[in-house]
Amino acid sequence: MKAVKIVEGRAYPLGESNIDTDIIIPAHYLKTTDRKGLAKGAFETIRAKEGNVFDNPEYKDAPILIAGDNFGCGSSREHAAWAIKEMGIEAVIAPRFSDIFSGNAFKNGLLTVVLPEADVERLLEVAKTDPITLDLENQVVTTPFQDRFHFEIDPFRKRCLLEGLDEIGLTLKDQDKISQYEDVLASDRPWV
Amino acid sequence: MTKNPRTLYEKIWDAHIVERREDGSALVYIDRHLVHEVTSPQAFEALRQAGRPLRRPDRTLAVPDHNVPTTARVDNEGHLLPIADPQSAKQLAALAKNAPEFGVRYISATDPEQGIVHVVGPEQGFTLPGTTLVCGDSHTAAHGALGALAFGIGTSEVEHVMATQTLILTPAKTMEVRVEGKLSPDVSAKDLILHIIHSLGTAGGTGYAIEYTGEAIRNLSIEERLTVSNMSIEAGARTGLIAPDDKTFAYLFGRPMAPKGQDWEKAVQWWKSLATDEGAVYDKTVIIKAEDVQPSVTWGTSPEDVVPITGVVPDPASFADPAKQAAARRSLEYMGLEPGQKMEGLAVENVFIGSCTNSRIEDLRAAASVVWGRHVADNVKQALVVPGSGLVKRQAEAEGLDEVFKAAGFEWREPGCSMCLAMNPDKVPAGERCASTSNRNFVGRQGPGARTHLVSPAMAAAAAVTGHLTDLRHLEPVEMGEKA
Numbered sequence: 091m092k093a094v095k096i097v098e099g100r101a102y103p104l105g106e107s108n109i110d111t112d113i114i115i116p117a118h119y120l121k122t123t124d125r126k127g128l129a130k131g132a133f134e135t136i137r138a139k140e141g142n143v144f145d146n147p148e149y150k151d152a153p154i155l156i157a158g159d160n161f162g163c164g165s166s167r168e169h170a171a172w173a174i175k176e177m178g179i180e181a182v183i184a185p186r187f188s189d190i191f192s193g194n195a196f197k198n199g200l201l202t203v204v205l206p207e208a209d210v211e212r213l214l215e216v217a218k219t220d221p222i223t224l225d226l227e228n229q230v231v232t233t234p235f236q237d238r239f240h241f242e243i244d245p246f247r248k249r250c251l252l253e254g255l256d257e258i259g260l261t262l263k264d265q266d267k268i269s270q271y272e273d274v275l276a277s278d279r280p281w282v
Numbered sequence: 283m284t285k286n287p288r289t290l291y292e293k294i295w296d297a298h299i300v301e302r303r304e305d306g307s308a309l310v311y312i313d314r315h316l317v318h319e320v321t322s323p324q325a326f327e328a329l330r331q332a333g334r335p336l337r338r339p340d341r342t343l344a345v346p347d348h349n350v351p352t353t354a355r356v357d358n359e360g361h362l363l364p365i366a367d368p369q370s371a372k373q374l375a376a377l378a379k380n381a382p383e384f385g386v387r388y389i390s391a392t393d394p395e396q397g398i399v400h401v402v403g404p405e406q407g408f409t410l411p412g413t414t415l416v417c418g419d420s421h422t423a424a425h426g427a428l429g430a431l432a433f434g435i436g437t438s439e440v441e442h443v444m445a446t447q448t449l450i451l452t453p454a455k456t457m458e459v460r461v462e463g464k465l466s467p468d469v470s471a472k473d474l475i476l477h478i479i480h481s482l483g484t485a486g487g488t489g490y491a492i493e494y495t496g497e498a499i500r501n502l503s504i505e506e507r508l509t510v511s512n513m514s515i516e517a518g519a520r521t522g523l524i525a526p527d528d529k530t531f532a533y534l535f536g537r538p539m540a541p542k543g544q545d546w547e548k549a550v551q552w553w554k555s556l557a558t559d560e561g562a563v564y565d566k567t568v569i570i571k572a573e574d575v576q577p578s579v580t581w582g583t584s585p586e587d588v589v590p591i592t593g594v595v596p597d598p599a600s601f602a603d604p605a606k607q608a609a610a611r612r613s614l615e616y617m618g619l620e621p622g623q624k625m626e627g628l629a630v631e632n633v634f635i636g637s638c639t640n641s642r643i644e645d646l647r648a649a650a651s652v653v654w655g656r657h658v659a660d661n662v663k664q665a666l667v668v669p670g671s672g673l674v675k676r677q678a679e680a681e682g683l684d685e686v687f688k689a690a691g692f693e694w695r696e697p698g699c700s701m702c703l704a705m706n707p708d709k710v711p712a713g714e715r716c717a718s719t720s721n722r723n724f725v726g727r728q729g730p731g732a733r734t735h736l737v738s739p740a741m742a743a744a745a746a747v748t749g750h751l752t753d754l755r756h757l758e759p760v761e762m763g764e765k766a
Contacts, residue, residue, distance in 0.1 A: 106608070113724070159485065189520050
């Protein structure tokens with residue numbers, strides 16, 4: 091995983107709540123055996139509407155997306171995170187994310203930043219005209235207008251993101267502990 | 283009272299900790315891994331590239347379901363029929379190749395045990411109480427009905443489980459959803475879970491592991507519990523547990539992969555110890571009154587958009603939250619509905635009975651009992667019954683249910699995810715309505731522009747025979763003499 095420290099630039103001010111995974115990437119794009127080529131299907135139903143934020147030249151290649159409550163609800167498809175990353179987005183800001191989506195995003199180095207609704211509203215305003223900066227190390231979102239919003243992040247996830255750690259590689263270092271657990275399991279619950 | 287009383291979730295969690303870490307996370311052992319063709323190819327490929335083996339193929343089971351067409355899979359001479367969509371064919375072929383290559387048991391699309399992963403797991407006894415069970419699919423929550431700590435994961439986690447048989451997790455908060463009292467006989471498990479999702483909201487369970495408790499839950503059959511737990515994710519909860527009890531043990535006894543002999547005795551003893559202790563504290567408790575649950579239907583594009591079938595389409599202005607108002611306006615535009623419009627009587631062109639939520643034998647019996655002696659209405663263009671597995675299909679055929687459906691004008695299909703998610707040839711055409719027993723009414727879920735109304739199997743059957751959303755309590759009885 092590539093390390094993430096600062097994400098800076100314009101942001102798509104999407105702002106809608108309950109953006110589900112079928113909106114992020116419809117099922118007919120999931121018939122792929124690799125992780126690429128999904129950006130073309132991202133937000134298909136939103137992009138079908140005229141004047142949508144994604145096709146507005148003002149936000150071209152923005153590295154940040156600002157959404158409403160419960161972003162990424164629905165399916166477990168990691169294709170949603172892959173599609174967003176492939177669009178060039180490196181961070182999503184919302185008042186709340188679905189648990190599975192935020193996990194998937196993290197595994198792909200896509201930052202999900204949870205902020206209170208009022209802060210998100212303010213950022214949606216700023217995003218229309220100006221860039222936004224996310225600083226993961228200091229856990230803060232700032233704007234050119236002296237806004238400064240602190241956000242919380244799981245310490246394990248923060249470390250992995252900052253250092254670009256390979257989680258599977260890390261866990262494989264604990265193979266002995268896993269084997270010990272399996273030995274105990276085999277004697278305590280042999281039916282498993 | 284027990285010392286340090288714990289909830290069901292906490293007991294299963296504690297029993298699976300390989301290592302607790304200072305940052306609050308834990309390395310958690312995964313007992314069971316279900317694999318299907320859509321969310322696994324990238325994980326298998328990554329293992330291959332890194333030269334990593336799959337740690338415990340014996341704890342892994344692979345079955346294709348999302349892409350498989352539900353039409354005949356072999357011709358009259360028993361030869362395999364080709365899959366028309368080259369991308370689906372490729373994805374299915376990848377699973378057929380990957381599973382044996384990594385030593386994983388693979389149930390093929392023509393095996394009698396094939397079906398939707400969440401139907402196959404319990405049916406085979408692969409799903410067991412007190413286990414941790416994962417699958418690259420959010421409806422994995424279903425297996426919580428048997429008391430398994432089961433949740434959906436993304437493809438990176440699929441790869442992590444394949445390589446290490448563990449996941450790095452932080453504990454969820456716990457939420458008790460207690461359903462007090464008795465459900466009316468007119469009400470199904472689907473109506474109950476729709477009512478619960480409406481009460482909690484689509485993000486109400488985010489961050490929580492739900493445990494369903496109370497008299498109405500205890501009274502449900504295992505298949506009904508599977509319907510309830512299945513849709514926990516529609517309320518935001520990755521997992522929806524129900525404590526294992528005698529019904530659970532009776533359901534599992536003798537299933538192919540369930541423990542046998544002494545192991546069975548030992549297992550039941552342990553399973554019985556898993557129930558939440560008296561005095562254990564949940565982070566949140568929500569009480570639902572069973573008597574409030576009515577035959578229900580969704581009107582919008584979120585599973586929380588539920589009204590009783592006797593109800594009307596809500597006015598977006600009636601929502602307090604401006605974001606909800608905007609969402610409701612968008613939903614009504616997409617669904618082609620007006621505020622105040624009655625749900626009952628809304629014409630449907632499609633009916634889908636199937637999906638991991640409602641495709642088990644009891645679901646098919648409930649639908650068939652409504653269909654018997656009646657016929658699919660003329661305005662209904664597609665009426666599909668898609669059993670959840672080959673074994674469900676055979677059981678239904680042994681009971682003659684297929685004849686009831688076919689005589690009424692339904693199509694009787696091969697098992698798979700079918701019209702739930704528009705990844706295979708079964709789709710709802712743009713602008714048309716579908717009374718569907720599936721789990722999501724999202725924009726485009728059943729096909730671009732499709733308008734989904736989530737209902738129970740009996741309500742879907744009632745919609746099929748009347749041609750519109752119908753309160754099944756209002757169906758005219760069929761005269762005995764008229765029955766075929």
